Amino acid sequence: MRDAFVKKLNEKAADDPSIMLLVGDLGFGVVADFGQTYPRQFLNCGVAEQSMVGIAAGMAASGRRPFVYSIANFPTLRPLEQIRNDVCYHGLGVTIVSVGAGLAYGSLGYTHHAVEDISILRSLPGMRVYSPADAFECRAAVDAILADPSPAYLRLGKNKEPLMHETPPDLSDGAPIVVRAGDDVTVVVAGPVIVQALEVADQLSEVGISVRVVSCPVIKPLNAEALRAAAEGTVGIVTLEEHTVMGGFGSAVLEAFALRGWRTPILPLGLDDAATHIIGGQEWLRERAGLATPQVRARVAAFAGSAR
Amino acid sequence: MDSAELARRARITALTACSRSGASHIGAALSVIDILAVIYGRVADVAPDRVDDPGRDIVLVSKGHSASGVYAVMAHAGYFPVEWMDDYYLDGSHLGGHVTAHGIPGVELSTGALGHALPFGVGRALVDKLDGSDRRVFVVLSDGECAEGSNWEAALMAAHHSLGGITVVIDRNKLQILGRTEDVLGLEPFADKWRAFGWEVVDVDGHDHDALESEMRTRSSRPRAIIAHTTKGKGVDFMEDKVEWHTLVPNADHLAVAIAQLETNTTEVPA
Numbered sequence: 267m268r269d270a271f272v273k274k275l276n277e278k279a280a281d282d283p284s285i286m287l288l289v290g291d292l293g294f295g296v297v298a299d300f301g302q303t304y305p306r307q308f309l310n311c312g313v314a315e316q317s318m319v320g321i322a323a324g325m326a327a328s329g330r331r332p333f334v335y336s337i338a339n340f341p342t343l344r345p346l347e348q349i350r351n352d353v354c355y356h357g358l359g360v361t362i363v364s365v366g367a368g369l370a371y372g373s374l375g376y377t378h379h380a381v382e383d384i385s386i387l388r389s390l391p392g393m394r395v396y397s398p399a400d401a402f403e404c405r406a407a408v409d410a411i412l413a414d415p416s417p418a419y420l421r422l423g424k425n426k427e428p429l430m431h432e433t434p435p436d437l438s439d440g441a442p443i444v445v446r447a448g449d450d451v452t453v454v455v456a457g458p459v460i461v462q463a464l465e466v467a468d469q470l471s472e473v474g475i476s477v478r479v480v481s482c483p484v485i486k487p488l489n490a491e492a493l494r495a496a497a498e499g500t501v502g503i504v505t506l507e508e509h510t511v512m513g514g515f516g517s518a519v520l521e522a523f524a525l526r527g528w529r530t531p532i533l534p535l536g537l538d539d540a541a542t543h544i545i546g547g548q549e550w551l552r553e554r555a556g557l558a559t560p561q562v563r564a565r566v567a568a569f570a571g572s573a574r
Numbered sequence: 575m576d577s578a579e580l581a582r583r584a585r586i587t588a589l590t591a592c593s594r595s596g597a598s599h600i601g602a603a604l605s606v607i608d609i610l611a612v613i614y615g616r617v618a619d620v621a622p623d624r625v626d627d628p629g630r631d632i633v634l635v636s637k638g639h640s641a642s643g644v645y646a647v648m649a650h651a652g653y654f655p656v657e658w659m660d661d662y663y664l665d666g667s668h669l670g671g672h673v674t675a676h677g678i679p680g681v682e683l684s685t686g687a688l689g690h691a692l693p694f695g696v697g698r699a700l701v702d703k704l705d706g707s708d709r710r711v712f713v714v715l716s717d718g719e720c721a722e723g724s725n726w727e728a729a730l731m732a733a734h735h736s737l738g739g740i741t742v743v744i745d746r747n748k749l750q751i752l753g754r755t756e757d758v759l760g761l762e763p764f765a766d767k768w769r770a771f772g773w774e775v776v777d778v779d780g781h782d783h784d785a786l787e788s789e790m791r792t793r794s795s796r797p798r799a800i801i802a803h804t805t806k807g808k809g810v811d812f813m814e815d816k817v818e819w820h821t822l823v824p825n826a827d828h829l830a831v832a833i834a835q836l837e838t839n840t841t842e843v844p845a
Binding site for chain 2: 328
């Protein structure tokens with residue numbers, strides 16, 4: 267997905283000289299092509315994320331469209347006040363791009379796990395939040411981001427995510443996309459962890475539970491009406507994210523439905539309120555966190571039964 | 575009006591506004607007013623009728639808590655009506671206790687959290703360099719805020735890219751909220767730190783308008799730091815170099831004495 271992002275930005279930069287790619291000395295083997303092709307639109311700001319985001323805000327005030335690229339929490343939590351004050355307070359068109367959503371950098375440890383970013387970034391005023399599931403959604407997200415001059419956050423996986431689509435979907439109205447038909451229960455996912463939901467759907471179909479799987483890469487502004495429509499006819503919604511449940515994507519769905527008085531049963535699945543102290547790859551950590559396929563399958567099956 | 579008169583009127587306006595509204599930070603405002611009067615009144619290529627001119631110089635005040643002083647200088651320089659200062663800091667006012675860009679002509683950046691304006695200014699200067707523009711970016715820092723690491727991140731960047739368009743003016747009044755800067759978190763040797771980061775550095779009397787103007791007009795191929803030695807609370811004898819006037823609010827008696835002192839220092843007959 268990170269390659270898809272840089273490739274897409276490459277294409278956009280050819281037509282739009284205002285696009286800038288700022289990196290915090292990260293992206294070995296990923297960003298070099300962009301820097302060579304567009305040396306005037308590329309800037310390595312060094313290991314200095316606060317300065318990098320302030321610089322991006324200054325560039326945006328001078329008419330540029332900066333994309334600030336780093337991994338995990340480095341472009342989000344480290345310069346959070348710069349994002350809040352310099353970017354969002356002034357409504358500047360800076361896009362924060364973080365690679366390594368959730369537990370993607372598994373064995374590098376908790377410092378490199380992006381598991382609170384959705385909660386924090388989506389609470390900032392005017393900040394749009396995109397969490398694509400695959401390379402096609404990533405490309406569509408870049409188009410949607412550039413179509414509007416406001417701040418944005420793009421939460422990327424890492425690489426080699428299975429494709430959910432055959433072409434880039436249209437994300438302009440934020441409507442979620444049904445990627446697997448089903449009649450009994452709807453699982454809505456923001457991000458590459460959608461592969462778990464598809465496995466769950468496969469396995470539950472064998473025991474007679476029909477699971478609809480919906481990808482929702484636009485977390486903010488959330489298109490609640492379209493999301494409700496996407497779950498129409500099923501017993502309720504299970505949200506799935508590789509992120510803490512508190513304040514995350516599931517929280518966003520719960521807020522949106524509660525504020526509208528909709529009584530759709532919703533079960534938010536995600537990570538617990540705990541720092542990870544164990545070492546392992548993404549799959550292994552998902553299992554330990556209760557987000558592996560068998561565990562999600564059990565929760566979805568129970569929810570489908572209880573909500574029925 | 576000349577910059578000395580601009581500063582004198584701004585001091586009276588800022589004192590009056592803080593006293594009326596119960597706002598803090600008058601010491602910091604009085605400290606920086608001469609620097610701002612020289613930037614807005616003499617040096618920067620800015621004007622009230624050119625606030626959207628893409629070629630204007632950019633003035634960023636990082637020490638947003640000196641808002642009463644910033645706004646007073648800008649109001650007397652014609653950026654917005656001086657009457658806006660009548661309800662400074664009060665409910666529904668245009669003007670709050672920290673410098674805000676939203677809806678206030680001529681303010682380039684909202685500040686208040688420290689350590690934000692220099693990185694932002696570096697971003698603007700980088701674009702200027704890419705575009706071949708020779709306009710200038712002035713960033714006014716407090717000395718206490720130089721404890722913020724973001725300033726030094728940006729200082730590295732400005733030197734690395736030889737951003738001669740950047741001029742930092744540091745209001746070196748040597749006081750912060752709880753004490754002397756050298757007792758709280760020492761900055762000295764302060765000039766050497768900026769020099770070591772690749773900046774050209776000069777020391778100047780921060781209340782001498784001619785000296786300030788001369789140093790601000792000097793340009794270099796490198797970023798330039800002007801350490802303006804100032805007195806916190808400048809212009810009101812009982813506030814000068816007193817730590818408490820960062821926080822205290824002048825009451826009616828304080829205000830009367832302060833204005834009397836500033837009235838006797840009139841440098842020209844008001845128009």
